[in-house]
Amino acid sequence: MKRYQELPIGGGIPGGATPQLVQTGGWRSGKKPLFNEKLCVNCLLCWVHCPEATMLVEHSQMHGISYEHCKGCGICSQACPTGAIVMVPETNDAPQTPPEKVGEAICVSR
């Protein structure tokens, strides 16, 4: 741990900062997002909306969720248009079947 004399003046972070450096997953309580690759259309709206470095995206391809960073806010599941991300109890690992009407809504909008 640095002494006060060693810190940048004003508490800024030279070089810039990223939430990848901070493991905020410990804040999550209650529910977690569950990703179903089969329903994902790779729109990346979850990645856009997520306030943390939770959405694991490589070469514009959505791969999954980092539970070390996810705070459980649920905005990804709200943003997801296909039901590929749903909030489930912390203990539940099974992929969720999306509600029937979600699929219908997508069909209508297309």
Added chain:
Amino acid sequence: MRLAVEHPNKLTLITGAEAAAHAMRQINPDVVPVYPITPQTPIIETFAQFVADGRCDSEIINVESEHSAMSAAVGASCAGARVMTATSSQGLALMLEIVYIAAAMRCPIVIAVGSRALSGPINIHCDHSDSMMARDAGCVQLFAENAQEAYDLMIIGQRLAEDRRVLVPVMVMQDGFTITHSAEPVALLPDEAVKEFVGEYEALYPLLDTDHPTTQGPFVLPDYYFELKRQQVDALEAARTVWLELQQDFAEMSGRRYEGFFEAYKLSDADYALVILSSTAGTAKVMIDRLRRKGVKVGLLKPWLFRPFPAKEIAQALEGKRAVAVLDRALSFGSWGPMYLEISAAIGRYLREKPVLYNYIYGLGGRDTPPDLIASVVTDMQSELDPTVLHYLGLRE
């Protein structure tokens, strides 16, 4: 630097507010986010006219409140701009949340303050409740006695704020109406001399320097918050050193010398001392001259700096006095006057033989404090009035 001395200062009849606006014009800040409020308004009115006339090229941001003014000031300052603003009373109160942040993010914003009583009841006249409310925000606080000092302290304050050892906001107080709206002869410096004195501002971590990206104002948890607050203590300590250094530079440039942290008027041989901030110190000088002619040995200590507070130097200057009266133009409900508390602590810390110390509250909400009222304080000290009671000057009781 010697330009001004070579070109003798011409006296101009202007108000304190206009003097502050001239200082701003000559300093030529990049950004001035500001919201009008009595009695500060003539500062920004005059400055806006200078900008409109092309006499300086600052970007004035007409914001919708003082909270926004200080927020925009912090943003611009972090971006790397030289930033100034001005306010009074309720405006400073509304700004205050962001003033703490400006100080913590080490933004050297110069804030001209036309001192005015805080509501309620609503009142537009002078007292120091606004600046005293902000005394723990982490800013340097300078108090001007008259328009000349208001002008000079804005210019010195700019260098003080931007010194790499300091980098905190500097508030320059001038008494509302008494100074902001009263015309006095003021010696303005040549534009080039001021420009050379203040130089160019180079931010430590300019946010717009995309080659060197920074994150500013991040969330800080218990593991580092304490250390960052301790850094601010060093900044205010450094302001003492820088203030003394700048006096020499300013004297060479202007021919006007601000010696030490406070003005000592007929103080060294005085038996009785008055400690007063701002314009009332001028009134006290008139009364001190009259009392001296009658053989009463009374003197004045007028601090220019309230933050950082020059505790040791003030204690030393008051050593050996029979009695000292501290006149506060602000209340701290449930306690005594803010400056009295500082001086009481300073005397307790540094002096073995302590003078009898009195506290008077005066001039709240613009209540007039004529010379005779100040003379009554000296009479009180001579008659050994009870110093364990808080006294009120000019109050009907």
